[in-house]
Amino acid sequence: MLDNKIKLFDHLSSQPLQGRYAIELEGDKRRKIQKRTATIEVRFSEITIGKHQYSGKHLPDKINLYAIEAKEVGENIENPILWRLLTTKKVEDLQTALLCIEWYTYRWTIEEVFRILKKEGFNIEASELSQGKAVRKLCLLMLETIIKLFIMQIAYASEEESQPRSCFSEEEIECLELQIKQLEGKTEKLKNPYKSSDLKRYIWAIARLGGWKGYLSERKPGITTFWIGLQKFNSVMQGWILFRDVSRR
Template sequence: MRRDFSDLDDMRLLYRGNKILSDLFRKGLHSIRQISTTDADAKGMYRFLQNERVSEDDIIMNLASNCKKACKGKYVICIQDTTEINLSSHSRRITKDDFIGTTNAKNSQGLGFFIHPSLVLDAQNGTPYGYAAIKVWNRPLKFTSKFERGYSKLPIEEKESYKWLEVSKNTQASLKDFVPAMVIVQDREGDIYEQFATIPNATTELLVRARTDRKLKDKTSLFSNLETEPAQGSYQIEVDSCAKTKRKKRTATIEIRYKEVELNRPTNVSKAIASSLKLFFIEASETGYTGKDKICWRLLTTMNVENVEIAKNCIEWYSWRWTIEEVFKILKKEGFNIEASELEYASSVRKLSLLIMEVVIKLFLMRLAYAEPELEISSNSCFTEEEEEFLEHQIDHLEGKTEKQKNPYKQKDLKRYVWVIARLGGWKGYESKRHPGITTLWIGLKYFKAAMEGWTISRNVSTR
């Protein structure tokens, strides 16, 4: 399926929106001037982003529509997290209006906004389907501390942390008629009693990393509850080395423990909420290693963990959180660098951020297509027929003399054209080596766009 806009106010806006999506994908840049080939194109993009007839909600609705079409009938994992878009370096230039406010930037009072998406993946193979819901918001321009606002005494609906419940509810509303069941996955910030009490239903489960060592109904503490329990199973994973943290490569043995626990309602939670909740507590802890980076994940879930296989599934699904972190990396400094945008209005930066996030899904599809050979993903999910024709020509130039350097995939298979993009991005083409990553594909797309423009011009000139 094509990941395009399908519902905007008129056909001209629809055309312009889809052209911007296409140009962002092909060129991998945030700068309107660098994306545009003419002044008219640049003006059209600026006007689209500033047009009041194209709201953030309109863009999010179209992104959610793409997601719903892609995941229909699938059992899905919905991963949430928050990222901050820091525009402090543009504080003298950017317009101070209702779309920008203070942020958490270190060493100074930041300026920008926040994005909190619900990224939907296939529960079986991790195929990215898009975003079921996205919340974009900003704080006031005048900074006030939590103490000044009496934050701890506010009802959950008035706290910023309500974003977790709000996006969970919006995810349910968005997908209820499209998927048979979903698991909502969140990091520690999502460990909110009210959420466990109100979000789960017949088709929705929660899987959240435990943040605090809660007191339980039986007077014990959550984190110590599994200390005397025997391991229910174990598995091994390879931990890569990291020069930044001086971590050495190692094989980690992870032991799995799980148990049903009953949480007490915290004192600051409304008495209208259930006084206690039964959940399953899962611990994945590294054994035989005492370093500071020892792996220990403690997860709370509404799922009935009746055997170790279900516990393993929960641990794997939680590990997929890196996917949403990659979305944020590509949106920011390791990819499109949206925080360096030259746009004068935060409202335009917010819209452009949403467009880039949709483009990132195509990058993920390309990587997945290559990493999982058994998956069949159609090439038209990322490329037009004309682009495929150009990529076929590129294959002739990029293939080596040996069979190992030949493109082994058939036409109309996305993997065939990902091979080309990866080669343009610097990948050597050997199947025995590591598969191309997101950064390689992103670099390859930039070369692809430039090469295709030259090919198009040459072909047009030769037919005159």
């Protein structure tokens, strides 16, 4: 049991090494972080934490948890990874510890979802709906668009081709082709480099509508850029359908 004399982080760091694993980390030119392969050491321990003296009387005197430490090792590493996790899930082997660490890495995806749901996107907090059930239904409708944004983000980062129909309808693809002609610059560096069989061709157009400059040497567009671009494209799409239908009469 940990008491006031034993610090949790010190206790965790003193545990025997349970294993290592490697992960690929993306670089960030703006923060001057280079792409690298990180070696992570994993330690874990079952712990019992006592109740603080100022905690409420309704709380138990102690609680049993499992603590996990994931620490990047190596020389001359700027801002190395150091994650310390507490969980009620029983952690008695490396496989379970790695599973908990993997779950933790999803926090960035979850934060992206909430960022789009809130002020940087749909601004759901400004909704005038008063009942929780109605808000949940609205969130589900919004999640359909958010899933589309994640599909674009993952597909654009991948070296493999993806089918355009996995994200856009035939009508949308036709409209995007017209947009690409307007969005391409005069130089080769500002031309859309992707084939019509690759989803990245149309994601490129969405990113350009979202304010991305289009240079391949530039940092890849993020989910907020895709959100802005998709909203603009939806407006363009509505106007294009209206014009097409009127011209066919």
